Amino acid sequence: MTDDRTDVQEFFTARAADWDRRFPDDGPAYAAAVAELGLREGDRVLDAGCGTGRALPSLRAAVGASGVILGVDLTAAMLEAAVDAGRDRDGWLLRADVAALPLRSRSLDAVFAAGLIAHLSRPGENLRELARVVRPGGTLALFHPIGRAALAARQGRQITPEDLRAEPNLRPLLAGAGWRMTSYADEDNRFLALAVRED
Numbered sequence: 001m002t003d004d005r006t007d008v009q010e011f012f013t014a015r016a017a018d019w020d021r022r023f024p025d026d027g028p029a030y031a032a033a034v035a036e037l038g039l040r041e042g043d044r045v046l047d048a049g050c051g052t053g054r055a056l057p058s059l060r061a062a063v064g065a066s067g068v069i070l071g072v073d074l075t076a077a078m079l080e081a082a083v084d085a086g087r088d089r090d091g092w093l094l095r096a097d098v099a100a101l102p103l104r105s106r107s108l109d110a111v112f113a114a115g116l117i118a119h120l121s122r123p124g125e126n127l128r129e130l131a132r133v134v135r136p137g138g139t140l141a142l143f144h145p146i147g148r149a150a151l152a153a154r155q156g157r158q159i160t161p162e163d164l165r166a167e168p169n170l171r172p173l174l175a176g177a178g179w180r181m182t183s184y185a186d187e188d189n190r191f192l193a194l195a196v197r198e199d
């Protein structure tokens with residue numbers, strides 16, 4: 001395990017038990033973002049970096065009982081909090097790194113990733129791995145329940161031009177990983193970039 005992944009695990013292990021209590025009003029924002037992913041009944045979806053599984057109820061509602069939902073996270077404590085919250089009723093939960101997913105190529109219809117990309121030490125490679133497991137034409141949502149400026153203010157930092165979620169950086173990053181960005185929104189109350197898996 002690299003130091004980067006150990007740092008991520010330590011950071012989120014310390015926050016896991018309180019994660020949902022810190023952000024109690026985010027549910028509608030997750031539901032709205034999932035609605036934009038264009039899921040259909042029976043679809044197979046990965047929640048990448050699912051944390052405590054806050055997106056799982058909306059994902060389940062979108063794909064119905066015949067759909068398949070897998071939540072993957074690196075941090076065991078976040079997955080334990082997901083189980084404590086009953087989110088395992090809405091999907092399978094698996095401890096894994098998005099750098100190397102134990103999934104067949106082209107086996108999924110979509111990936112939802114909330115709050116993940118900023119924590120990846122190799123975002124290009126990891127987005128490529130997400131593309132590997134999605135069928136051509138499948139979709140990706142990179143979401144955060146507040147926009148970049150609001151998040152930076154909350155964290156007491158400035159946004160720099162190098163921020164990989166800035167549109168001029170994110171579009172080529174996605175393209176190099178097999179995704180074509182189809183929409184981009186960076187507003188006070190949400191960040192949402194949608195992309196389609198290229199053939």
Ligand SMILES: C[S@@+](CC[C@H](N)C(=O)[O-])C[C@H]1O[C@@H](n2cnc3c(N)ncnc32)[C@H](O)[C@@H]1O
Nearest residue numbers: 012049050051073074075078097098114115119
């Ligand atoms: C900001 S939290 C967001 C959690 C959840 N998606 C949400 O919206 O509440 C980021 C999550 O990504 C996970 N994570 C970070 N790097 C990861 C990786 N390489 N593979 C899998 N999960 C990762 C962390 O453990 C953490 O739970």
